[in-house]
Amino acid sequence: MKLKAIALILCFVLVLGCFTGCGKKTSEEEQVTEVTEETSTETTTLAITTQTTTVVTTETTTVKTSAINSSPNTTAKSTGGSTGKVNSAVIAEASSGKKQPVSKATLNATKPKETTTPTGARIVATSAAVCDIMDRLGIGLVGVPQTSVTAIASRYNGVKTVGSPMSPDMEIIKSLNPTDVIGPDTLKGDLEIKYKNIGVNSTFLNLRSVKGLYDSVKLVGDKYGKSAEADAIVKEYNEFISSYKNKHSGKSPKVLVLTGLPGSYLVATQNSYAGSLVELAGGTNIFHDATKDFLTVNPEEMLARDPDIIIRTAHGVPKEALEMFDKEFSTNDIWKHFRAVQNGKVYDMDYMLFGMSATFDYPQALADLEPILYGD
Numbered sequence: 509m510k511l512k513a514i515a516l517i518l519c520f521v522l523v524l525g526c527f528t529g530c531g532k533k534t535s536e537e538e539q540v541t542e543v544t545e546e547t548s549t550e551t552t553t554l555a556i557t558t559q560t561t562t563v564v565t566t567e568t569t570t571v572k573t574s575a576i577n578s579s580p581n582t583t584a585k586s587t588g589g590s591t592g593k594v595n596s597a598v599i600a601e602a603s604s605g606k607k608q609p610v611s612k613a614t615l616n617a618t619k620p621k622e623t624t625t626p627t628g629a630r631i632v633a634t635s636a637a638v639c640d641i642m643d644r645l646g647i648g649l650v651g652v653p654q655t656s657v658t659a660i661a662s663r664y665n666g667v668k669t670v671g672s673p674m675s676p677d678m679e680i681i682k683s684l685n686p687t688d689v690i691g692p693d694t695l696k697g698d699l700e701i702k703y704k705n706i707g708v709n710s711t712f713l714n715l716r717s718v719k720g721l722y723d724s725v726k727l728v729g730d731k732y733g734k735s736a737e738a739d740a741i742v743k744e745y746n747e748f749i750s751s752y753k754n755k756h757s758g759k760s761p762k763v764l765v766l767t768g769l770p771g772s773y774l775v776a777t778q779n780s781y782a783g784s785l786v787e788l789a790g791g792t793n794i795f796h797d798a799t800k801d802f803l804t805v806n807p808e809e810m811l812a813r814d815p816d817i818i819i820r821t822a823h824g825v826p827k828e829a830l831e832m833f834d835k836e837f838s839t840n841d842i843w844k845h846f847r848a849v850q851n852g853k854v855y856d857m858d859y860m861l862f863g864m865s866a867t868f869d870y871p872q873a874l875a876d877l878e879p880i881l882y883g884d
Contacts, residue, residue, distance in 0.1 A: 620646025623663050626733050632681055634691035634699075635673040636660060637715050637865035641725055642690075644741060644868070645734040650684050657826075658860070674698075682706045690728070692716075692865050694801065716801060717784040718745070721866035748871065756790040761881050763791040764815035764848070767802060768822045768829030773836070774802040775810070782821045782862045785870065789877040791817070807842045814847060817880060818854040819862075826859040855880050 625631065625648040632651030633639045636658035642649055643661035652660050653676065654669040668684060671677035674695060681689060686708050691699060693712035703710040713727070714720035722745045729738025763786045765776040776783040778793045780801040786793050794813045795803060822829035833856070837843045848854055861873040 619644055620737060622646060623648040624733075628687065629732065630684065630686045630688075631732075632670055632684060632686045632689045634670065634676050634689060634695075635715075635865060637692060637721075637867055638690050638713060639664060640868060641713075641721075641728055645725070645729050645732070645737050647728070647732055647734060650686060651681060651689075658863075678702055678706050681708065694864060715865035716779060716781050718749075718788060718866050718870050721868070721870075752874070756878070756882055759882060760790055760792045761816040762794050762814070763881070764794055764810055764813070764818045766818065766820045766833075768820060768833050770825055770828040771832055773820075773829075773832065775805045776802055776821065781864060781866050782819070782857070784866075785862065785873050785877065786819070786881075788870075789874050789881055791877070791881050807840065811842060811846055816848060816853060818846065818848045819857050819877075819880070820855065821857050821862040822859045823864055830856065853880075 623646055630650045631642070631647065633642055633649050634651075634653050636653060636655050639649070639652055639660050643663055649664055649667055651670040652664050652667045653673045654671055655673065668680065670680045670684070673691065676689075676691075676699070681703075689703055689708055689710045691710070691712055692715045694716065696712040700710060700712070711728075713724035715724060722742050725741050726738050729735050729741075765780070765783045765786055767774050767776045767780070767782065775795045776793075777795050777797045777800060778784055778787050779797060779799070783793045783795075783801075794810075794815050795805065797803060820833055837849070837854070843849050857873075858876065861867075861869055861876060
C-alpha cells in the first residue's frame with residue numbers, strides 16, 4: 509500500500525513538472541515573438557525613412573548631393589608602370605550602361621517641371637547631349653535618339669526614337685514633320701545634306717567644348733522662348749569658371765590625349781571635347797591644330813613630344829576601344845620608351861565623362877583630371 513502511494517506521488521510530481529515546463533516554454537516563445545515583431549517594425553520604419561530621405565535628397569537637395577559627388581574619385585585608372593598593361597574597368601563599365609555619380613555645373617538651376625514648346629514647333633534632337641540641353645530648358649521634343657549608353661531625360665519617355673546619333677533614320681524623321689532637327693556639329697558634314705534631301709530644317713550645335721555647350725544653351729534658349737532659363741544656366745557656368753581658372757595657375761603638365769576606335773586610335777587636339785577639358789583643367793595638350801578635332805599621328809612623333817601624361821578615351825564602342833589599346837600598348841614596343849608609360853602615368857578615362865560631346869557633367873570630368881595632372 510505504501511509502495512502504491514509513493515508511486516502515485518511520483519507520477520503527480522512528474523505531471524506537474526511537465527505542465528510547468530510547457531507553460532514556461534510558451535511564455536518564452538511569446539517573448540521571442542514580441543521581440544521579433546518589435547525588431548521587424550523598427551527595421552521597416554527605418555527602411556521607409558531611408559527611402560523617403562533618398563527621394564527628398566534627389567529631388568530637393570541637389571546642391572548637397574552634387575557637392576559630395578564632386579570630390580575626385582577613382583574613375584580614372586593608371587596602367588601601373590612600364591608594362592603597358594591596362595586596367596580596362598572604367599570604360600568597360602561605362603559601356604555596360606552604368607554611370608558614375610557626377611556633379612552638375614548647374615547645381616542651383618532648377619529644371620522647368622513643365623515641358624513647353626512654342627506653338628507650331630516640332631523639334632527632333634539627334635543626340636543625348638542635345639536632349640540634355642532641351643531638358644534643362646524645358647523644351648518638348650517629338651523625336652529623340654536611340655542610345656544604349658547614355659540615358660535620355662525622363663521627360664522624354666515615350667517620345668519616338670529616330671535611330672542612332674551618327675545615323676538617324678531619315679524616314680522616321682520625315683514622318684514626324686519636324687520644324688527643326690538639332691544635333692552636334694561634329695556630324696554636320698555627314699547629315700546636313702541628308703536633311704536637305706528630305707526637306708527638313710536642321711541646326712547643328714558646337715558641343716566640342718564647355719564654352720560651346722553654353723553658347724548652344726543660349727542659342728537654343730533665345731530661339732525657343734527660354735532666354736530666362738538659358739541666362740540662369742549660363743550665369744552659373746560663368747561663376748564656376750571664374751572660380752576655377754586660377755586653381756592650378758603656374759602648373760601645366762604636358763598631356764597626350766588618345767581617342768580609341770575599334771582597331772585604331774586618333775590623337776585628340778584642343779578642338780575636341782576631351783582635349784579641351786585637359787586645357788580647361790590647366791594642362792597642355794601637346795597636339796594643337798587650327799581646325800581639326802583629331803589627327804592621325806605616328807607614335808614616333810608622339811614620343812618626340814615627350815608627354816608627362818597619357819590619357820585614353822573611347823569613341824562609340826568603349827569596350828572594343830579598350831581592347832584595342834590593351835593590344836597596342838602590350839605589343840607595340842615603342843610605348844615602353846614613353847616616359848609617361850615608364851612612370852605609370854597612363855590613364856583610361858570614363859567614357860561617360862570624356863565622350864565626343866560636351867555635357868553638363870564637366871565639373872566631374874575636371875575633378876577626375878585634377879589628381880592625374882597635379883597629384884592632388
